[in-house]
Amino acid sequence: MSVLLSVIYLIATVTFIVGLKRLGHPDTAKSGNMVAAIGMGLAILGTIFIHDIKVAPVIYILIGVAIALGGIIGYLIAIKVEMTKMPELVSLFNGFGGASAALIGLVEFSKSVDDTLQATTIVSGIIIGAITFSGSLIAWGKLNGSLKSVVKLPQYNSINNIFFLAIMAIAVFMIVTGNHSPLFTYGILVGGLIYGVLFVLPIGGADMPVVISLLNSLTGIAAAITGILYDNMVMLVGGILVGSAGIILTVAMCKAMNRTLASVIFGAFGGDEAVVGSGKTQGTIKKTTASDAAIMMNYATNVIIVPGYGLAVAQAQHVIHELEEILSKKGVNVKYAVHPVAGRMPGHMNVLLAESNVDYDLLVEMDDINPQFTNTDVVLVVGANDVVNPAAHNDPSSPIYGMPILDVENAKHIVVNKRSMNAGYAGIQNELFFNSKTSMLFGDAKAALTDLVSELKNM
Numbered sequence: 001m002s003v004l005l006s007v008i009y010l011i012a013t014v015t016f017i018v019g020l021k022r023l024g025h026p027d028t029a030k031s032g033n034m035v036a037a038i039g040m041g042l043a044i045l046g047t048i049f050i051h052d053i054k055v056a057p058v059i060y061i062l063i064g065v066a067i068a069l070g071g072i073i074g075y076l077i078a079i080k081v082e083m084t085k086m087p088e089l090v091s092l093f094n095g096f097g098g099a100s101a102a103l104i105g106l107v108e109f110s111k112s113v114d115d116t117l118q119a120t121t122i123v124s125g126i127i128i129g130a131i132t133f134s135g136s137l138i139a140w141g142k143l144n145g146s147l148k149s150v151v152k153l154p155q156y157n158s159i160n161n162i163f164f165l166a167i168m169a170i171a172v173f174m175i176v177t178g179n180h181s182p183l184f185t186y187g188i189l190v191g192g193l194i195y196g197v198l199f200v201l202p203i204g205g206a207d208m209p210v211v212i213s214l215l216n217s218l219t220g221i222a223a224a225i226t227g228i229l230y231d232n233m234v235m236l237v238g239g240i241l242v243g244s245a246g247i248i249l250t251v252a253m254c255k256a257m258n259r260t261l262a263s264v265i266f267g268a269f270g271g272d273e274a275v276v277g278s279g280k281t282q283g284t285i286k287k288t289t290a291s292d293a294a295i296m297m298n299y300a301t302n303v304i305i306v307p308g309y310g311l312a313v314a315q316a317q318h319v320i321h322e323l324e325e326i327l328s329k330k331g332v333n334v335k336y337a338v339h340p341v342a343g344r345m346p347g348h349m350n351v352l353l354a355e356s357n358v359d360y361d362l363l364v365e366m367d368d369i370n371p372q373f374t375n376t377d378v379v380l381v382v383g384a385n386d387v388v389n390p391a392a393h394n395d396p397s398s399p400i401y402g403m404p405i406l407d408v409e410n411a412k413h414i415v416v417n418k419r420s421m422n423a424g425y426a427g428i429q430n431e432l433f434f435n436s437k438t439s440m441l442f443g444d445a446k447a448a449l450t451d452l453v454s455e456l457k458n459m
Helices: 003-022 026-049 057-080 083-109 116-143 156-177 182-200 205-230 233-256 261-266 290-298 309-313 317-329 348-355 366-375 445-457
Strands: 302-307 333-338 363-365 378-382 413-418 438-442
Touching: 003 026, 003 233, 026 057, 026 348, 083 116, 083 182, 083 205, 083 348, 116 156, 116 182, 116 205, 156 182, 205 233, 233 261, 290 378, 290 413, 290 438, 290 445, 302 317, 302 348, 302 366, 309 317, 309 348, 309 445, 317 333, 317 348, 317 445, 333 348, 333 366, 363 366, 413 445
Parallel strands: 302 333, 302 378, 333 363, 378 413, 413 438
Antiparallel strands: none
């Protein structure tokens, strides 16, 4: 490797680290993303044009065409995707990363493999890449609603474990014996693809943020393995950063749901049929109007807004920011309470609100906002469900029992905006809706918030 290429790789590595650091705050996230992208661009150009291998001119043409096509397709998808579809896009792109790692492994196995370490690296890349690819596609299908939330085979845990052990046995046999027969090579590829499907199919919809983080981590690991294979520092560091960040986020998501990673993988909740806790009678609901809700907020001192996936579906982030600004001008203290797993992927609500220029300082995390609900006059819940369900505290038979939630029930008045009384993503009914302090404002979030804004402007 030339000195110039080493310097380029070093610069790219530094940009990845700086970019990741800047992604930690909305004010710097955009520039952080750009810094990392520039570093990746430098690494790609350096790899293509500064190397010790002689290649035919046609190869450069093919590489250029592939980069142009991929860039155009990625750009068009990125500018057109709606915020509600962002988790699906992340899953899809994640799957492509896994597919890339698996294909690289197949290509390298078609060449001569010199030692056990190289064989282990290639086999690991194929298996992890295949699992990530098929698993991410299933996650994408669940998120866009084309697949059932939970699909369980009889004794699916045993089937999955036996299948995984069989793949590992074949992989070990290939590495130890040096038998790189195409039959075994494509066997572990197909096995990895099937296992990825079996791995994600039984996992419930409410656990999808954890699954996305885990699959993202696996993609990083696959990239790091490829970096080892090619002795490429940029791929190695980039893969380690993605893999470690994914693992950290996965653990954080599990903690936010009071669940272990094993319980997410092997004991999913979030089926298609709603469950009402222990089956006890929930009570009656109290409906309200935009006018009545506006009066409560107009004369309140403290208001907390709890955003959920329904806000994203209705594309109502700009309207809720307008509502917040109107209340602030009236002297009302307004904050947003954001649960760690609100939405369909980690940070979904933060990104959504940042898109409408909500002040980041107004977004308060669960542990910090929970003690404040007692002194809150009105809580406005928009499209959130499971993350405010008191059953997590009150009902030991509930699937979400023990899950940390936003303690909305402690507020003086609660206004919940929902389209209907349908259960949330976890498939269970919400006790909060039947609380004597709760008023239900039914309707599309954007329309309901627009009516609230209109009423407040006239007061």
